[in-house]
Structures are given as C-alpha cells and as structure tokens.
Amino acid sequence: MEEPFLRIEGVSKSFGAFQAVKDVNLAVGKGEIFALLGGSGCGKTTLLRMLAGFEEPTAGKIFLDGRDMAGVPPWERPIHMMFQSYAIFPHMTVEANVGYGLKHEAGLTKAGRAARVAEMLDLVQLKPFAKRRPHQISGGQRQRVALARALARQPKLLLLDEPLAALDKKLREHTQFELMSIQERTGVTFIVVTHDQEEAMTLADRIAVMDRGEVKQVGSPTEIYEFPNSKFVAGFIGSVNSFDATVVDREGPNLRLSVPGLGGAVIARDVPGAVAGQKVSLAVRPEKIQLGKERPTSPNSFQGHVKDLAYFGKDSLYRVALGDALVQAHAVNARRGDGGARIVDWDDEVWLSFEPSSAIVLVS
Amino acid sequence: MKRRSTFLMTVLGFGFAFLYIPILSMIVFSFNSSRLATVWGGFSTKWYASLFSNQKVIDALLLSLKIALVSSTIATILGTMAGIALARFTKFRGRVVFSGLVTAPLIMPEVITGISSLIFFIMLADWVGWPGARGFTTITLAHITFSMVFVSTIVNARMVQSDRAIEEAAMDLGSKPWQVLFDITLPVISPAILSGWLLAFTISLDDVVITSFTTGPGSTTLPLLIWSKVKLGVTPDINALATLMVLTVGAGVVAAGVIMFRAERRRLADERLAYRNND
Amino acid sequence: MSAGRFSRWFDRKGWAGLIIGAPYVWLLVFFFLPFLIVLSISLSTNTPTAPPFSFGGEHPVINPSAYVRILTDSLYVRAFLTSLFNAGVAALLCLLVGYPMALGLTRVSTTWRNVFLMLVILPFWTSFLLRVYAWMGLMGKNSWFNGLLTDAWNILVPMDWAVKSVPMMHSNFAVVLVMVYTYLPFMILPLYASLERLDPVLDEAAMDLGSRPAQVFRDVTLPQSVPGIIAGGMLVFIPAAGELVIPTLVGNASQPMIGRLISDEFGQARDWPMASAIAVALLVLMVVPTMLYSHFQAKAEGSK
Ligand SMILES: Nc1ncnc2c1ncn2[C@@H]1O[C@H](COP(=O)(O)OP(=O)(O)O)[C@@H](O)[C@H]1O
Ligand SMILES: [Mg+2]
Numbered sequence: 001m002e003e004p005f006l007r008i009e010g011v012s013k014s015f016g017a018f019q020a021v022k023d024v025n026l027a028v029g030k031g032e033i034f035a036l037l038g039g040s041g042c043g044k045t046t047l048l049r050m051l052a053g054f055e056e057p058t059a060g061k062i063f064l065d066g067r068d069m070a071g072v073p074p075w076e077r078p079i080h081m082m083f084q085s086y087a088i089f090p091h092m093t094v095e096a097n098v099g100y101g102l103k104h105e106a107g108l109t110k111a112g113r114a115a116r117v118a119e120m121l122d123l124v125q126l127k128p129f130a131k132r133r134p135h136q137i138s139g140g141q142r143q144r145v146a147l148a149r150a151l152a153r154q155p156k157l158l159l160l161d162e163p164l165a166a167l168d169k170k171l172r173e174h175t176q177f178e179l180m181s182i183q184e185r186t187g188v189t190f191i192v193v194t195h196d197q198e199e200a201m202t203l204a205d206r207i208a209v210m211d212r213g214e215v216k217q218v219g220s221p222t223e224i225y226e227f228p229n230s231k232f233v234a235g236f237i238g239s240v241n242s243f244d245a246t247v248v249d250r251e252g253p254n255l256r257l258s259v260p261g262l263g264g265a266v267i268a269r270d271v272p273g274a275v276a277g278q279k280v281s282l283a284v285r286p287e288k289i290q291l292g293k294e295r296p297t298s299p300n301s302f303q304g305h306v307k308d309l310a311y312f313g314k315d316s317l318y319r320v321a322l323g324d325a326l327v328q329a330h331a332v333n334a335r336r337g338d339g340g341a342r343i344v345d346w347d348d349e350v351w352l353s354f355e356p357s358s359a360i361v362l363v364s
Numbered sequence: 365m366k367r368r369s370t371f372l373m374t375v376l377g378f379g380f381a382f383l384y385i386p387i388l389s390m391i392v393f394s395f396n397s398s399r400l401a402t403v404w405g406g407f408s409t410k411w412y413a414s415l416f417s418n419q420k421v422i423d424a425l426l427l428s429l430k431i432a433l434v435s436s437t438i439a440t441i442l443g444t445m446a447g448i449a450l451a452r453f454t455k456f457r458g459r460v461v462f463s464g465l466v467t468a469p470l471i472m473p474e475v476i477t478g479i480s481s482l483i484f485f486i487m488l489a490d491w492v493g494w495p496g497a498r499g500f501t502t503i504t505l506a507h508i509t510f511s512m513v514f515v516s517t518i519v520n521a522r523m524v525q526s527d528r529a530i531e532e533a534a535m536d537l538g539s540k541p542w543q544v545l546f547d548i549t550l551p552v553i554s555p556a557i558l559s560g561w562l563l564a565f566t567i568s569l570d571d572v573v574i575t576s577f578t579t580g581p582g583s584t585t586l587p588l589l590i591w592s593k594v595k596l597g598v599t600p601d602i603n604a605l606a607t608l609m610v611l612t613v614g615a616g617v618v619a620a621g622v623i624m625f626r627a628e629r630r631r632l633a634d635e636r637l638a639y640r641n642n643d
Numbered sequence: 644m645s646a647g648r649f650s651r652w653f654d655r656k657g658w659a660g661l662i663i664g665a666p667y668v669w670l671l672v673f674f675f676l677p678f679l680i681v682l683s684i685s686l687s688t689n690t691p692t693a694p695p696f697s698f699g700g701e702h703p704v705i706n707p708s709a710y711v712r713i714l715t716d717s718l719y720v721r722a723f724l725t726s727l728f729n730a731g732v733a734a735l736l737c738l739l740v741g742y743p744m745a746l747g748l749t750r751v752s753t754t755w756r757n758v759f760l761m762l763v764i765l766p767f768w769t770s771f772l773l774r775v776y777a778w779m780g781l782m783g784k785n786s787w788f789n790g791l792l793t794d795a796w797n798i799l800v801p802m803d804w805a806v807k808s809v810p811m812m813h814s815n816f817a818v819v820l821v822m823v824y825t826y827l828p829f830m831i832l833p834l835y836a837s838l839e840r841l842d843p844v845l846d847e848a849a850m851d852l853g854s855r856p857a858q859v860f861r862d863v864t865l866p867q868s869v870p871g872i873i874a875g876g877m878l879v880f881i882p883a884a885g886e887l888v889i890p891t892l893v894g895n896a897s898q899p900m901i902g903r904l905i906s907d908e909f910g911q912a913r914d915w916p917m918a919s920a921i922a923v924a925l926l927v928l929m930v931v932p933t934m935l936y937s938h939f940q941a942k943a944e945g946s947k
Binding site: 371383385403443448466476512566573595603605621 | 653654658659661662663665666667669670671673674675676677678680681684698740741743744746747748750757759761762763764765766768769770771772773774775776777778779780781783785786787788824827828856877878881882884885886887888891892901902905906909915918919922925926929930933934937938
C-alpha cells in the first residue's frame with residue numbers, strides 16, 4: 001500500500017491517569033481537507049498539539065511524508081497551526097505577525113520576505129490593515145492574520161483549531177467558503193478541528209468523528225451522514241429517530257426487523273455482520289420520513305397522530321405519536337391546501353413511511 | 365509541553381539563597397555566646413534575656429506599636445476614600461493633581477518626604493504655635509501621609525477589577541450612592557482594605573528615615589533605637605531582636621498565606637462542585 | 644438650607660465631595676504644602692548661626708545661590724553622580740537576577756508558585772533596617788562569609804595578592820550589594836506580574852513558526868515584559884538613588900550619596916537652603932520624569 005501523506009499510528013495521550021486520546025489511527029492524503037469532529041473535551045486539540053509537536057504521544061507514532069516525527073521539536077516541523085485563540089502577537093503589527101515565521105527561513109532575502117508577506121496579506125484581503133496593531137482590527141480580521149501567518153511559512157500541513165468558533169454566524173458561513181478557496185489555491189493539506197457538524201460537512205473532504213478520545217468513524221461527509229456505523233455517530237451528525245429492534249431474517253438485499261416501538265416489522269438496508277435474533281438499533285433521519293393523509297405503498301408505513309409541529313417557513317418539523325413512540329418527521333412545505341390552510345395540522349391522523357434504503361441498522 | 369528550564373530553576377535557587385542566607389546567619393548568631401557578634405563562641409540565649417530586661421527596648425516597641433496602630437487606621441480610612449475616589453469618580457476638577465498627589469509619595473525618596481515634613485512642622489509651630497513639641501503626634505501625622513497612598517493603591521486596584529454592575533443594581537433597587545458604598549462596595553473590597561491596613565501597619569512599624577526626621581526628644585521608636593545602635597556596629601543583642609522580629613513577622617505572613625491559600629482552594633473546589641452539579 | 648435640601652444635596656453630590664475631599668485636603672496640607680515650603684526655603688538666604696531646628700533665613704526671596712553651588716561645587720556634583728551610578732548598577736543587577744527568578748516563578752506549579760511568591764514577599768515584611776544590618780554582619784572582617792570569600796580569593800590569585808580579609812564594608816560595592824539585596828523583591832514582583840499575564844499560547848505560536856526557545860524569549864517574552872522591566876526599574880532606581888540608611892551604614896563616608904548629603908546639610912551644617920535645594924534637584928531629576936512617564940503611559944493604555 002502506498003504510504004499516505006500523514007499517518008497517525010496507534011497514538012494515545014495520557015495526562016496522569018486521564019487518557020485524553022486513545023489509540024487513534026488515521027491516514028490523511030496530500031491536499032485533503034480533513035476534519036476532526038467531536039464534542040468539547042473529546043481530545044481534538046490534544047491530537048493537534050501532538051501533530052504540531054507541543055505534546056509527545058504517550059504511545060504510537062506520527063509519520064509525515066514517511067518521516068517519523070517523534071522527537072522533532074515544534075520549530076523544526078513543517079506543520080503549522082492556527083491556534084484556537086489565534087495567538088496573534090499583541091506587540092507586533094499585522095504585517096510583522098505575518099512575516100514573523102519567515103525570519104527563520106534561511107536564504108529568504110528581505111525583499112523576498114516582504115513579497116511573501118504582501119502575497120499572504122493579499123490572499124486573506126488584509127492589505128489595507130498591514131500597519132495596524134492586533135487590538136485595532138476585528139475578530140474576523142484577526143482570524144485571517146493567524147491564517148496568513150501560518151500559511152506564509154508554506155507548511156506541508158496546516159492545523160486549524162476551531163478556526164471559525166469565535167466568529168458570529170454570518171461571518172462564519174462566509175469564511176468557510178473563503179477557507180476552502182484558499183486551500184484550493186495553496187494546495188496545502190488542512191486538518192480542521194471543529195465541534196460543529198455542519199462546518200465539518202461543508203469544509204471537509206473527509207471527517208473523523210471523535211468521542212472521548214477515540215475515533216468512531218472516518219469517511220466522507222456522505223458516508224458519515226448516510227451510513228453511520230454507530231449510534232453515537234448517527235446521533236452526533238444531524239438528528240435521528242432511533243428505535244430498539246431485533247433482526248428477524250434477510251429478505252433479498254434487505255433485512256427484516258421487528259420494531260416494538262413502531263408496533264410492527266420494518267424492512268431495512270442490510271449491514272454486514274447482522275444475524276437473526278440480534279438486538280440492534282434502527283435509525284431513520286427525520287427528513288427521510290414521508291408524511292401524508294393517504295396510505296402510502298411503501299413497505300414501512302405506520303399511522304399516528306400529529307402531537308406537535310414547528311413551522312420554519314420553508315419546512316416544518318412534525319412530532320408524530322405512534323404507539324408509545326414520538327417520531328420526528330421533517331417535511332418541505334411545497335404546497336398549501338385550499339384557501340392556504342395547512343395540509344397537515346395538529347392532532348391530524350397521518351401516515352408515516354420511509355424507504356428501506358433510508359432505514360439504517362446500527363449494530364453498535 | 366515541559367517549559368521548565370534548568371537555568372531558570374538554578375537562578376531561582378541561588379536567588380532564594382541570596383535572600384535568605386543573611387537572615388539565617390543573623391538568626392544563628394543571635395544564639396552566640398561571644399560578645400563579638402560574628403565569631404562563634406558557643407550556644408547561649410543570654411542576649412534574649414538581656415533584651416527582655418531592657419526597659420528602653422520595651423518602651424520603644426510600645427511606642428512603635430502605638431504609632432503604627434493609630435497611623436495605619438487613619439491611613440486606611442483616608443487611603444480607602446482616595447482609592448474609591450480615583451476608581452469611581454473619573455471626572456472632577458483637579459483629578460490630575462489628585463492622582464499625582466496619590467502616586468507621588470509612593471516613589472518619593474524618603475529623605476525628601478522626611479525633610480519636608482520636618483521643615484513643615486517647624487514652620488507650622490512658628491506660625492500657629494502647633495505642634496509644640498515633636499514626637500508621637502508629628503510622627504503619626506507623617507506616617508499617615510506616606511502610608512495612605514499604599515492603601516489607596518491597593519484599594520484602587522481592587523476597585524478597578526470589581527464589577528460596577530452590582531453597584532448599579534443596588535442603585536436600581538433604590539439605594540442612594542452612599543448607601544451603596546456601605547452596603548455593597550466596602551464589603552466587596554474589604555479584603556483589599558485589610559491588606560492595605562496590614563501594609564500601612566508594617567510600613568509604619570518599620571520606618572526609620574521619616575521617623576528620624578519627625579521625631580523629637582524622648583520619642584524613640586524601635587527602628588530609631590536599632591538605628592542608633594547599628595550605626596555603632598554589629599552587636600549580638602540586635603541579632604536577638606532581629607530574630608524575634610523576623611520570626612514574628614514570618615509566622616504571621618506564613619499563617620496569613622496558608623489561610624488565604626486554603627480559602628482559595630476551598631473556593632475552587634466549591635466552584636468545581638457547583639459546576640458539576642449543574643451538568 | 645433646610646434638612647431636606649441638605650440631605651438631597653448630600654445624596655447627589657456631598658458624599659462624593661467628602662470622599663474626594665478628605666484625602667485630597669490631607670495630601671495638600673501634609674504632602675504638597677511641605678513641598679512648597681521646601682521649595683521656598685531652597686531659594687532663601689542662609690543663617691548658619693540659627694539655633695538647631697529653627698530657621699533664621701530670609702524668605703520668601705529669590706536667591707538661587709544654593710542651586711548655583713549644586714552645579715558648581717564638585718562635592719554635590721560627585722554626590723549626584725555617585726547616587727545615580729550606585730542606583731543604576733543596583734537596578735541593573737536586580738534586573739539580571741530578578742528577571743530569571745520572575746520567569747522561573749511563572750514556570751512552576753501553582754502550589755510552588757504560591758510558596759515562592761510568599762518567600763519573595765516575606766523579606767519585604769521584615770524590617771528593612773535589620774536586613775541591611777544582616778549584611779553588616781556578613782561583610783565584617785571576622786564573619787564566616789568574609790572568611791569564605793577570603794579563602795576563595797587566596798586560592799584563586801597569586802600569593803602576592805593574598806589578603807587577610809576582603810575589604811567589603813564602607814565601599815560603593817557594599818552599598819550596591821545591600822541595595823540589590825533589599826530592593827530585589829521590588830524588581831521581582833512587577834516583573835512577575837507582567838510575565839504571568841503573558842499567554843503561553845503565544846510562545847507556542849512562535850515555536851510553531853520556527854523559533855527556538857531562546858528566540859521565543861527574545862521575540863515574544865522580552866518585548867511584552869518591557870512595562871514590567873520599567874516598573875521594576877523605577878521601583879528600585881528611585882528609592883535607591885535617594886537612599887539614606889544603606890550608605891550611612893555600609894557606605895564610604897568620603898563618597899556620600901545625595902540622601903546622606905541632604906541629611907548632613909540639614910542636621911550638621913544647618914544649611915536649610917542647601918538641603919532643600921538638593922532635595923528639589925533630586926525631585927526634578929527623578930521623581931518628576933517618572934510621574935510624567937507613568938501619566939502618559941496610563942493615557943496610552945487607556946486609549947487602547
Ligand atoms: N495539559 C493537560 N493536562 C491535563 N489534562 C489535559 C491537558 N490538556 C488537555 N487535557 C484534558 O484532555 C481532554 C481533551 O482536551 P482537548 O484536547 O483540549 O479537547 P477538545 O476536543 O475540546 O479540543 C480534556 O478533558 C482536557 O481537560
Ligand atoms: Mg479544543
């Protein structure tokens with residue numbers, strides 16, 4: 001197998017008795033945007049700090065471009081970090097901040113340095129602010145200084161620790177796309193840490209979902225969303241209706257489950273390793289559930305009544321009581337009834353249905 | 365990331381040796397039986413005995429304590445007012461002069477303060493016939509003046525940190541500004557006021573230069589007594605006196621430090637508990 | 644004024660006036676007024692025949708002769724230079740010793756930090772006079788410390804240079820040494836305060852950008868601690884330059900410092916105008932620049 005650009009092999013980190021990162025194995029390809037996604041305190045920053053060289057792994061190895069990084073101090077690693085707090089030097093101008101790392105580049109003339117700084121300031125659109133001090137620019141601009149400063153060194157790998165967390169919502173959405181375009185133009189491999197699943201889905205080519213120090217699943221945004229491998233991942237990414245179920249038997253390419261919570265059988269997508277009689281979980285995303293007044297033809301159809309509905313304008317969220325269970329269904333408001341009335345309203349009897357391909361069976 | 369450098373730790377070690385070896389040496393030689401204060405001649409506690417039977421030392425100590433008690437208390441009241449004024453009243457006529465007056469004594473060489481106080485008291489006696497004789501009153505007045513600015517610095521620092529919103533909340537609930545001062549502000553800054561008082565007390569108890577200028581015949585404070593003796597050279601009974609003073613103050617500071625440290629740790633533990641219970 | 648109007652006035656303005664007024668008036672009377680008197684006396688004529696503790700000269704007049712003497716008499720010029728030199732060297736040495744100590748304090752665990760900080764502050768609470776006195780014991784001819792130094796010296800240098808004891812007492816060396824000893828905490832504390840505020844992430848950022856620890860210190864730590872260096876330097880330099888106790892006890896009487904001179908002019912020569920003029924000169928030379936500096940510094944901070 002070809003050696004990946006960055007290989008993290010069995011890396012663990014303990015602080016005293018507390019294990020912050022547990023046996024992480026990852027491979028990141030050159031030019032990728034790779035996201036580490038997980039709740040706060042799950043060890044994302046710790047993993048990044050091991051890559052940057054600020055912490056030594058308690059166990060395991062890190063290879064960059066085939067080179068073992070053990071014992072290489074931070075200042076000799078071709079890996080740069082954009083710190084969660086940005087860590088802008090408060091006593092230097094924007095320009096001096098961006099140029100700081102270039103002082104250590106042998107063979108770079110003064111003019112070459114100035115040119116690189118100018119190029120970087122251009123890249124992040126901070127030219128007019130070059131002479132300002134950090135306290136004279138906004139949070140969003142500070143974030144771009146941190147980005148330019150790290151990129152100026154032309155790193156092989158750029159680590160971004162919650163790069164957008166400190167920005168407000170509007171700016172965050174705008175900056176996401178800017179980050180992607182900068183990555184595309186520079187071709188630098190990005191590892192982005194975030195606790196925001198939408199951000200990870202938008203930015204990343206691939207995502208590693210972390211929980212309590214462990215990597216739970218690695219895959220493209222589609223894989224993670226459509227084919228989660230565990231209850232944790234399914235619940236962490238987006239929202240999900242989840243039911244206890246038992247495997248009954250196989251039916252062609254599908255599995256037949258008995259789901260007491262829905263009061264009947266469900267045909268679901270087959271997963272490897274499922275055997276008859278096994279206790280599993282059934283997960284169905286709210287937007288995959290169709291909601292209607294007439295009985296649908298789908299094999300997975302259930303009748304219930306609308307307990308609650310939240311109207312968001314372009315779509316609505318329904319909570320439908322089905323026996324003991326409350327099922328969430330998300331539907332686009334494509335039409336309205338005669339005279340503009342709601343087609344489905346509070347306390348209406350409705351039919352819920354979903355395709356077997358939308359029914360995810362989770363073994364763990 | 366380990367950030368402890370051997371160099372820094374070595375300097376720290378030597379630095380503390382530099383700070384403490386002279387004091388320890390003084391303590392050791394206070395138990396020296398020899399009259400030559402720096403040549404060891406066997407263990408003895410006789411200098412302590414002679415100290416306790418020396419009425420001059422005891423009188424001087426009592427006078428010092430009296431001055432320190434009165435001056436630090438008045439200095440704390442005035443200094444607290446000044447600290448609050450500087451922190452809360454950002455605009456009043458003469459504020460620049462006022463803040464200058466409050467910082468100047470901090471950095472003023474003591475000789476200058478001492479000599480100007482003495483000349484002032486002499487001239488004042490000339491003009492208005494008061495103070496008749498220099499002594500307790502003049503020393504106390506001078507001590508109040510230069511120690512109040514230390515109190516105001518501490519109080520001001522604390523006031524700047526404290527949350528103004530709680531004072532505004534009290535006013536919003538119907539308190540008049542001076543009621544807010546007594547109900548809210550003073551209780552909140554009380555630890556700072558206490559440390560200010562302690563500092564003023566110690567400064568007064570320790571002062572030589574200003575006291576030597578403002579004293580008069582018959583008013584010998586403990587530092588003045590020591591001053592007159594050490595000018596003549598090293599004597600073993602001063603070693604004993606020094607040991608007693610260092611141990612008393614040291615025990616006090618260590619006890620205060622331990623109490624504060626414990627309280628801080630308890631507060632942190634409580635906060636952690638409260639945080640966990642909220643989860 | 645009726646009681647109601649008085650209480651309304653008090654609630655709105657009076658209480659603030661009281662809080663500002665009491666310390667203001669006190670400092671004007673007991674600090675500022677004495678100064679004006681000193682200033683006026685420095686410009687008056689001298690009457691050497693006046694009895695002690697009373698002033699016989701003419702004032703207020705404008706008689707600059709005391710100031711002229713300060714500038715022309717080499718005794719005063721030398722005293723000023725000696726004071727500035729001793730205080731300057733002491734401040735520099737305090738910085739060289741205190742900086743690594745303060746930096747070391749920020750690098751130990753919180754518990755040790757509290758213990759060490761207490762150890763730094765502790766000497767400050769014990770008698771200043773006795774700390775000077777402790778060194779008199781150590782530097783004296785017969786002390787164990789002097790003995791150690793003498794032995795070390797005799798081993799290191801050729802036989803001809805051997806000494807019976809190291810002559811430390813009553814020298815500028817002794818003055819500087821004791822100043823460093825007594826003022827070291829004043830350097831460490833402001834330095835520690837400014838170093839402790841620095842964000843350790845900035846050090847990591849610099850390392851991440853290619854700086855070795857020594858470069859991180861030069862580029863990140865040192866420039867950001869300049870306010871602490873200046874504060875500590877002033878806290879040591881100014882009182883040291885005006886120091887009276889240390890030069891009196893361990894200094895060289897033939898090379899007096901300004902503090903000693905002021906005291907002697909006043910007490911022994913009974914030359915009030917001269918003593919006052921030296922005091923004013925010391926003030927103009929050091930205290931005024933310091934206060935102006937901190938005033939503008941505070942303004943610059945405020946405008947951030
Ligand atoms: N230097 C350290 N010493 C002890 N515990 C640490 C240290 N750094 C991180 N931790 C702990 O490790 C866990 C993971 O932290 P971190 O990697 O910062 O999480 P996040 O995913 O939010 O970035 C947290 O519980 C944190 O308290
Ligand atoms: Mg983090």
